[in-house]
Amino acid sequence: MFITKIEPRISETDGAGHINNTTIPIWFEAGRIGIFKLFTPSSLFKDWKLVIVNMNVDFVHEIYYGREVIIKTWIDRLGNSSFTIKEEIYQDEVLCAKGTSAYVNYNFQQKKSEPISESIREQLKGHMESL
Helix, strand or coil: CCEECCCCCHHHEEEEEECCCCCCHHHHHCHHHHHHHHHCCCCCCCCCCCCEEEEEEECCCCCCCCCEEEEECCCEEEECEEEEEEEEEECCCCCEEEEEEEEEEEEEECEEEECCCHHHHHHHHHHCCCC
């Protein structure tokens, strides 16, 4: 599992006083950085290997400015060329948002998916756990 901490910013707060719902997918993406680095250690877009094909978000509880949030990210399903991620956001130990995203290991030059290498697959398996 990957753990990411974020300090909510004032600019992410909406008129109702909580973190805007458009911010949550951005925070989930921040929680995936460790996964991105497995596929693209250079972090250069010319070397990029992943394409997102699905994302779902459930808003469970309000999130507020001024209190740290914790993002928990883990691998839920591992296929030949794709995988599914589960993600949760907590503030003050309360589940505030949860979601899933699906990615495909993609060759942008050939415009097609590719099998996930055995070395990356083994690393992803190390992050397959549930809460």
